[in-house]
Amino acid sequence: SGHLRHLVAGNWKMNGLKASTDVLDAVIKGHDAVLAARADLMVCPPATLLAAFAARAGGSTVAVGAQDCHAAAAGAFTGDIAAEMIADAGGKAVIVGHSERRTLHGESDADVRAKAEAAWRAGLFPIVCVGETRAERDAGHALAIVARQIAGSLPDSLPGDLVVAYEPVWAIGTGLTPTVADVAEMHGAIRRQLVERYGGAGQAVRLLYGGSVKPSNAAELMAIADVNGALVGGASLVADDFLAIAKAC
Numbered sequence: 717s718g719h720l721r722h723l724v725a726g727n728w729k730m731n732g733l734k735a736s737t738d739v740l741d742a743v744i745k746g747h748d749a750v751l752a753a754r755a756d757l758m759v760c761p762p763a764t765l766l767a768a769f770a771a772r773a774g775g776s777t778v779a780v781g782a783q784d785c786h787a788a789a790a791g792a793f794t795g796d797i798a799a800e801m802i803a804d805a806g807g808k809a810v811i812v813g814h815s816e817r818r819t820l821h822g823e824s825d826a827d828v829r830a831k832a833e834a835a836w837r838a839g840l841f842p843i844v845c846v847g848e849t850r851a852e853r854d855a856g857h858a859l860a861i862v863a864r865q866i867a868g869s870l871p872d873s874l875p876g877d878l879v880v881a882y883e884p885v886w887a888i889g890t891g892l893t894p895t896v897a898d899v900a901e902m903h904g905a906i907r908r909q910l911v912e913r914y915g916g917a918g919q920a921v922r923l924l925y926g927g928s929v930k931p932s933n934a935a936e937l938m939a940i941a942d943v944n945g946a947l948v949g950g951a952s953l954v955a956d957d958f959l960a961i962a963k964a965c
């Protein structure tokens with residue numbers, strides 16, 4: 717909640733084939749004027765579908781983004797995708813530092829920062845993901861861990877729009893969510909850190925909550941102070957669920 721427009725972004729992860737264009741079409745159709753007044757919508761399909769989805773969503777109110785980028789603009793990086801390629805395909809944003817990238821691909825805060833800088837260089841905005849593990853929360857270190865990730869994953873000045881997603885690792889794909897009080901505490905702390913570091917620009921950063929957001933819990937989560945939207949994994953693959961989450965904003 718707050719004065720910022722909510723953004724609901726769907727992270728499809730490694731799911732989706734050409735036939736999944738049906739889901740995008742339903743999301744576009746469902747994002748009517750009433751819903752568009754409540755929340756911005758973005759779909760982040762796998763890279764194979766990026767250009768087709770961007771073309772299909774062109775002229776609609778639904779934006780398309782990517783799930784990762786390389787820090788370099790071009791070069792000998794087999795299998796990687798540059799932010800410039802995402803922009804060329806019609807993407808508007810890129811998720812960087814998702815916990816699955818940090819864990820399964822060994823990405824450090826410095827790597828994430830370089831990818832965020834690449835996003836701005838290409839004219840995209842980054843959705844920078846942070847979040848503690850279950851063990852870190854149980855040890856009472858959640859705020860410190862996330863503060864360190866924010867500090868290391870962002871540059872010293874903001875060259876463009878920024879979205880930060882707080883995604884507790886233990887809440888991703890598990891059906892578990894933090895309490896409203898824990899989300900409020902974390903988002904308040906992230907907001908203070910961003911304002912301390914960037915001044916007024918820190919007030920304009922949209923802070924998304926991610927981790928097992930569903931139609932049944934979205935209203936409660938989206939009403940929390942300094943929660944400016946959601947990053948949605950599993951539920952974003954079902955158009956009706958994704959739209960219901962946006963309606964809850």
Ligand code: PEP
Pocket residue numbers: 727883887888889890926927928929947948949950951
């Ligand atoms: C995610 O991985 O970004 C995510 C929020 O996943 P889920 O909604 O499935 O927990």
